[in-house]
Every structure is written in C-alpha cells, then in structure tokens.
Amino acid sequence: MTPPRPRRIACLLYPGFMSLDVVGPLQVFASANVEMERQGRAPAYALQLVAEAAGPVACSAGFAVVADAARRDVALPGLDTLLVPGGMGVDAQLDDAVLHDWLRQAELTARRVGSVCSGALLLARAGLLDGRPATTHWDSVDGLRHGHPQVRVAGDRLHTYDPGGIDGDGHVFTSAGVTAGIDLALALVEHDLGRAMALAVARRLVMYLRRPGGQAQFSPLLAPDAAHAPRLTPLLEWIPGHLGGDLSLDALADRACMPPRTLTRVFQRELGTTPARYVKRVRVEAASALLAQAQASVSTVARLCGFQHPETLRRAFHKHRAVSPQAYAERFGAGTAGAARPG
Template sequence: MPLSTRTVACLIYPDVMSLDAVGPLQVFGSANAERAGHGLPPAYALRMVAEAAGPVTTSAGFALVADVSWATLDPAQLDTVLVAGGDGVMAQLDNTTLQQWLRGAEPQVRRMGSVCSGALLLAHAGLLDGLHATTHWCRTDLMRRDYPAVQVDDDCLHTYDAASAVYGHLFTSAGVTAGIDLALALVEADLGRPMALAVARRLVMFMRRPGGQAQFSALLAPETRHAPRLAALLEWIPSQLGGDLSLDALAEQACMPPRTLTRVFQRELGTTPGRYVERVRVEAASNLLSQAQASVSTVARLCGFEHPENLRRSFHKHRAVSPQAYAQRFGAGALLD
C-alpha cells in the first residue's frame, strides 16, 4: 500500500505547555527530514490548531502560532490528533464547544491521543471511559478522583499499542517528554523501527523508551517531609538490593514496628514497602542491563531477585518487556543467558 501524507494536528490553547506540542511535532518533522535525505516525500503534514488561528501564549510566556481553528477543520481529513497539556488545561474543561469537537472528531480520525495533562480533556469529553489512561504524575490523583470510569495508570509513559484496535486508536501519555516517546512509537507504527531509531538519533535521544516504563526513577528518593526516619531508609535501600529487604528487615532498619512502617509508606509514598523495593530493584537491574555489565542471572542475583524468573516477572510488570528484550533494545551488547 503506497504511503500517503498523514496530517497530524496538535491542539493547543492559552497556557499550554510548549514542549507538549513542539516535542511530538518535531518527531514527525524529523521523520520527514530523514525521508528527504533518502529522496522520499514527506510522510506527515503538521498543523498547530487552536480555537482561533494566530498566536497562543504558552505557560512559558512566549507564543506558538496556530495556523487554523479546530472549529473549521474537517476531522475526516486528519490522520492523528494530539491534545497537548499544560497549566491552561483546567480552563478548557469548561469549553463545551471544544468538548463537542473532540467527541465528534474521535470516530473520524485514525488516531487521537494526549500529551501530559491533555488527557484530562479527553477524559472530560467521556472518551476515556472504561480505558486505561495515564497523565503527568502530579495529575493522576485528580484524574482518578474526577473521572472514576477511567482506569488510571500512574506508572507508565504512554498507553499507545499499535497492535490494539482500542489503544491503537485512542491513547494517552505521561508528562512532557513522554509525548516524544509517544510520537516515536507512532512513527515506528507508521514507518518502521529503523525510521523511529533514526529519528531518535537525529534528536540526540539516548533511547526510545517503551510505553510501559515508569514515569520517574525509583532510585531518586522521594521527599518525605514528615518522616525523617523514612527518608534515611529510602537512602539506605539502594545500597542493600542484594540483601534482605523484607518488611521486618526494613522495619528494623527504620526503628519502627512493621505495621507502623507500612502506614508511613502509604501516607508518604502511596505504596507499600514491598512494592517500593521491587521498583528500586527493577530500576537498578535496568541500569545494569543497559550498561552491559552482567548476564541476566547475575543481574537477578545482584539486585535481590534471587532467580532470573523473578526478575522476568517484575520486568514484565514494570517495563512491559523481558530483561533480555530490554538489554537487546537499550544495552550495548549485554550478556544474555
């Protein structure tokens, strides 16, 4: 089937996050540049759309220029619609005309997705009901509270899945730079993995992260304002990954009863001690695999998983890939069993 030019429209509004719009569009633009270098026509036509054509002030204070009003667009002529996020998203929730346009456009376009808090606009329009969705980590609690019909996933980069009839059509992404990962996944689906990797190299990106990867590093100890003993424990955990990090061992280190420690974890971090430790171990294992420092079996032992199968299960849960696939994709010749 011959390639036709796909029109990608990014929806912006006052106080939008500039990178939410410019980042993904640059990925598509760079794919065009890569094709031009091979004497091929552009794959994408890019449009910035807003309620009215003209300059739109971003949350950074400078303006982006919308070349057309979304109200005048025929959605049937669009391939992909991306809804950017930003500080101005809350005001747009009251924009009933925009909500109606999104609901009308969704069945007519091949793909519709959001970047960062743009997911709130899709959720407010009722488009995410019954679906898994994500957004910037600081908005996930609000999204879960205000849109209970949405299955909020606060620990992934994006929900796009080219193989899914549902998530290949309607999808969301996490904060800011996750929109670039989403756009790379869309380019890979359209033009193949070599093109997506070429674009990543052109943009000097270290790697294209899979959608199931966590939004932030578990090795960065979160701030715990009201529990100094917990803060000390979080700094201690990464140095003990190969040892005993059971609840009893953590409680002894923190000088708290196990039940008290569990309550403090839930209050301060919104998770259990066991889940937190697992995330830190997966993060450390990811670093070792990407640096080609050891085999999967050795990584499993060093990071406290004891057996490679335990590491594989945790990787599938947190990274949506196996350790071997992660090493092959992001490592520099990692040793595999």
C-alpha cells in the same frame, strides 16, 4: 508512480499550553520527514497547529506559537492524528463545551486521537477515555482517577498507545508528562514507518533509543519520596546500597527502629505503597540501570539486585516494565551482548 499523500497531524493549542508538549512530538514527525527525504522518499507527515482562532497563542512559558487555522476550519475527515497537549491552561478548557464537542467529532473521524501530559484531562472531560486505559503526568494522576472513575487509569506508564489493543488502545490514547510525548510520537512513527525509521529519528534527536509505553514515569531512586517522608528518609537512603541483602519487612523494621506493623502504616501513609512494593521497584530500577550499562549478564544482575534468580527478575520486569530483562537490554543497552545473555 504517485507518492502517497502525507498523513495530516494536527496539534491543538490553547492559552497556557505546555510548549514542549507541542514542539516535542511535532519535531519527531518533522524529523521523520527529514529522514524520508534523505532516503529519496516523499514526506510522510503534514503538520498543522489549530486553536480556537488562527494566530498567536501564548504558552505557559509566556511566548506565543502561531496557530495555522481555527478549529472550525479544520477538515476533520481524513485527519490522521490529533494531539492534545497539557499545561497550566488546561483547567480553563475543562468547561469549554464547544471544545469538547469538537474533540468528540474528531474522535469519530480521525484515525488517532492522543494526549500529552495533562491533556488527558481534556480527553476525559469530553468522554473519550471512558472504558479505556489512560495515563497522564504523575502530578495529575489522582485528579484523573478521582474525577473520572470510568477511565482505567494506569498512572505509572509513559503512554497507552498500542495499535494491537493488547496493552493499550490504538485509536484514543494518552501519554505522561512532557518528554513522554516524544516517546508517544516515536511509537506512532514506528507503527507508521517501521522500527528502523523510529530509531533513525531517535538518533537524529540524540535520544537514547525509544522507551516502551509500559515503562514507569520516573525512577524511585530519583523520586522525591524522602522529602515527603521525613520519618523514612534514613531508610530510603540506605535501601539502594543494600539491594542484594535482606530487605524483608522485619529487616527493614529493625533498620528503621519501628515495629513491622508501624513501618507498614508509615509507608502507606507517606508513600502510598508497602515496604515490599517499594523495595521491588527500587530493585527493578537498579537492574534496569545495570542492563543498560551492559556490564553484566541477566543472572548476575538478578543476584546483585536481590532477585536471586533470573526468573524472579523476569517476572518483576514484565510487571513493572512490560518487557523482559533481555528485551530491555537489547533496546536500551549499548553493546548489549553481555547483558542480554541469560546466564
């Protein structure tokens, strides 16, 4: 029996690309090949680096990566997946009409076209994201939203790949900054080869399983909010230690020594959100950490983090994580039996 031909995966290079945007996802596919070979099966993927011309291309870190082929020589028909990285050099590519035309041709023939980090700006400039959900590195979200109003920007996501088309797109999709490209590649492997293979690759890469595409890009507990909100610094540092208590607007305003309306205006101006939404995100983040530690049941986690009832926690998780608390515990918890229990 003739083994199936490997899926061709091409990744675009251009001067100033982010190295990890390229080698991270490609290593996922390469590791999937290793796992296939360990099982006595043929490799699933054939990897290729393409650029304006074959040869070395300098990344933003200063070293060069060798492109296997020039773009014009790539056989786009039959191409399985094209990935477009981001990086400091992306701005110089935004006015390259020849590149944009090549991307549009690739979209017509390839099974999948995706981006990593600010590579979404290139896809958007080529018109490939019009009417589609898209994310990018958090620092480029505003540029994507304001520069391309026809794109459905979903900035607080890891990636928008969804072969079912329910919560994303299976043909043209995007991912957030740097390491989110690895999550995207694992999602592609899971769709191609099954969840067991994706988990095997994650273990080989010493990753903590696979983060769902709907997960937030970064933790509000770790975000540099306080550095950009000096008037709120004491309050932001106080909130995580009091999640189970009264964090209503009046209580927060009293703690911050401001009238409630003033506090709301300061939050909107300095953090771009309301006090209630900020508290909800911190509570979800704290609940995520407890569920991953598998030290408490869902109902206990809900109480400790100020949700009071498991159903309230469940609704918050579906909004912010796109999964239920129990599903999150099963995916990310070590020894999750206790954390996954609803009682």
